[in-house]
Structure formats: C-alpha cells, structure tokens
Amino acid sequence: MLLLIKFESVSKVYEDTNTKALNNFSVEIETGEFVFIVGSSGAGKSTLLKLMMREEVPTSGTININGFDLNNIKKSKIPYFRRTLGIVFQDFRLIQTMNVYDNVAYAMRVIGSRENAIRKRVPYLLGLVGLNSKARSKPNQLSGGEQQRVALARALANNANTIIADEPTGNVDPKMSYEIVDLLNHINADGTTVIMVTHDLHLVKTFNHRVITIKNGVIESDYPDASHIDVEPYKFDNPEDAVGSYFVEESGDDLDYLFQNYAIDVVDDIESEDAEVSSTQSSEEADAE
Ligand SMILES: Nc1ncnc2c1ncn2[C@@H]1O[C@H](COP(=O)(O)OP(=O)(O)O)[C@@H](O)[C@H]1O
Numbered sequence: 001m002l003l004l005i006k007f008e009s010v011s012k013v014y015e016d017t018n019t020k021a022l023n024n025f026s027v028e029i030e031t032g033e034f035v036f037i038v039g040s041s042g043a044g045k046s047t048l049l050k051l052m053m054r055e056e057v058p059t060s061g062t063i064n065i066n067g068f069d070l071n072n073i074k075k076s077k078i079p080y081f082r083r084t085l086g087i088v089f090q091d092f093r094l095i096q097t098m099n100v101y102d103n104v105a106y107a108m109r110v111i112g113s114r115e116n117a118i119r120k121r122v123p124y125l126l127g128l129v130g131l132n133s134k135a136r137s138k139p140n141q142l143s144g145g146e147q148q149r150v151a152l153a154r155a156l157a158n159n160a161n162t163i164i165a166d167e168p169t170g171n172v173d174p175k176m177s178y179e180i181v182d183l184l185n186h187i188n189a190d191g192t193t194v195i196m197v198t199h200d201l202h203l204v205k206t207f208n209h210r211v212i213t214i215k216n217g218v219i220e221s222d223y224p225d226a227s228h229i230d231v232e233p234y235k236f237d238n239p240e241d242a243v244g245s246y247f248v249e250e251s252g253d254d255l256d257y258l259f260q261n262y263a264i265d266v267v268d269d270i271e272s273e274d275a276e277v278s279s280t281q282s283s284e285e286a287d288a289e
C-alpha cells in the first residue's frame with residue numbers, strides 16, 4: 001500500500017487566541033483508506049483537515065500529502081496540490097448565483113478543462129448524486145441534502161484521488177446522511193481515499209471503517225474498524241430504498257441516458273457564458289470555493 005498522508009509531530013498553535021489545536025500529532029494514512037475522524041467540539045478535527053488542505057500551516061512538524069512536502073511547497077504549486085483533493089464542507093459552499101450544473105462545471109473550468117469534457121462529465125456526476133432533474137436549479141432552491149450532493153459532485157469533478165469532508169452530513173437528515181456516506185463508500189471502493197470528520201457515530205458504526213478519535217489535539221484512539229463503538233448502525237424501513245439509490249454505474253448507457261435527459265439544453269446556456277468564465281481565472285478564485 002502506498003503512503004498518502006503523513007503527519008510527523010505536527011503542532012498547530014493559533015497565535016491570536018494562543019490555542020494549541022494540535023499537539024505533537026502524528027498519523028499515517030494509506031492510499032485507498034476510508035477514515036472517520038471523530039471527537040468532541042474543539043478537539044482539533046477541522047484543524048487537522050485544514051492542515052491537510054494547506055489552508056493552515058503547522059507551527060512545527062512536517063506534513064506530506066500526495067507526494068507534496070507541504071512544509072516546502074512553492075506557492076505556485078499549491079493549486080496543483082489542491083487538485084489532488086476533493087473537498088466537502090458542512091455548509092456546502094456553493095456559488096449562490098450559479099445553477100447546479102454550473103457549480104459543478106466551474107470546478108472543471110477553473111483548471112482549464114475543455115467544454116467537451118465538461119459536457120460529458122457534469123451530467124455523469126449529477127447522475128451519480130441523483131440530481132439530473134435539478135441541473136438548472138439555484139442552490140437556494142434545493143434542500144440541504146441536495147446542496148450537499150451538488151458539493152459532492154463538484155468535489156468529484158476533477159478526479160481527485162482524495163476526498164476530504166468536514167462534517168458533510170452535519171446539516172442533513174439521517175436518511176440523506178446515509179445516502180451521502182453510501183456514495184462516498186462506493187467512490188472509496190473504486191479507489192479514492194476518503195477522510196471524513198463526523199459527529200454521527202451511527203454512520204461510523206454503519207460503514208465500519210478505520211476510526212481515529214481526537215481529544216485535545218492528540219489522537220486518543222485509532223481503530224481499524226468500529227467494533228469498539230457501542231451504538232446501533234442505521235436501519236431504514238425500506239432498505240432497498242436506502243442502499244445506494246442515488247448511485248449510477250459508470251456505463252455508456254447511463255451517460256447517454258443522462259445526456260439525453262437534459263444536457264443538450266443546458267449546454268446552450270454554457271456556451272453563452274463561456275466568455276465570462278475563462279479557464280485563466282486565478283487559483284485564488286478556485287480556492288475561495
Ligand atoms: N482560526 C482560528 N483561530 C483561533 N483559534 C482557532 C481557530 N480555529 C480553531 N481554533 C481553536 O482551535 C481549537 C480546535 O478547533 P477545531 O480544529 O476547529 O476543532 P473541531 O473541528 O474538532 O471542533 C479550538 O479551541 C478552536 O477554538
């Protein structure tokens with residue numbers, strides 16, 4: 001197995017509040033793992049993920065991710081590094097003025113993907129999250145669960161090898177939480193590494209992956225599965241309905257079906273907008289998402 005993420009004796013002090021959010025923290029995560037990060041509020045979970053995305057830099061210690069040495073990475077290389085990651089936040093962070101299709105397409109446009117590729121891939125991604133009928137809706141016309149599925153489609157747009165999700169189910173109901181993690185689980189089974197912070201131990205129990213518990217900036221425990229967690233897994237009244245109902249297999253048939261269903265019309269909209277959204281947009285705008 002290939003080492004994907006390595007934290008060695010990492011400490012993070014927020015100077016303004018003099019808070020030691022992580023304290024001499026070391027962890028290794030291999031390619032293809034699915035890791036749940038749990039722990040009470042203020043434990044340091046989000047700090048850990050922000051260090052992984054290089055949204056924050058460590059006060060001491062070293063971080064290596066996806067072959068990038070984050071202590072010595074050049075500023076100009078950071079956008080390339082970030083492209084190896086798909087990031088999902090609790091509060092979705094969709095662009096409110098863009099419709100669902102364009103929110104996903106935008107992630108591809110900022111890295112210079114061709115419209116041809118975008119036209120094929122966005123319908124596929126929206127099919128994956130069960131939102132092919134909402135392509136033209138704006139984020140404020142969607143439920144929390146739907147918005148999070150758009151964010152997930154966006155995170156998958158550029159074939160990142162690692163998905164980093166900070167409480168992605170914090171604002172959605174249990175059934176939809178289950179669906180979202182079920183989808184992440186499928187994506188993980190196809191080879192993508194998934195690192196997910198959650199408060200929902202039922203989810204952790206249901207999907208039964210490695211569980212790292214953080215307390216006061218250190219690892220309190222690190223188990224290969226959820227057998228030590230004493231809560232019930234999720235069970236829904238109609239299991240057939242619950243399991244993977246949003247998942248669409250990647251096959252030519254699905255692509256044709258999705259494309260015929262709505263892509264042609266949407267494409268007209270996009271071409272008129274091409275002039276506004278060029279592929280030369282700065283990485284800062286992409287980072288702002
Ligand atoms: N930008 C920041 N500036 C100052 N203190 C922060 C900042 N972000 C987090 N903290 C503090 O660091 C500690 C860990 O926070 P965080 O990593 O967000 O924890 P968690 O995600 O586990 O709730 C908390 O005490 C929090 O108040």
Ligand SMILES: [Mg+2]
Nearest residue numbers: 045046047166
């Ligand atoms: Mg947090």
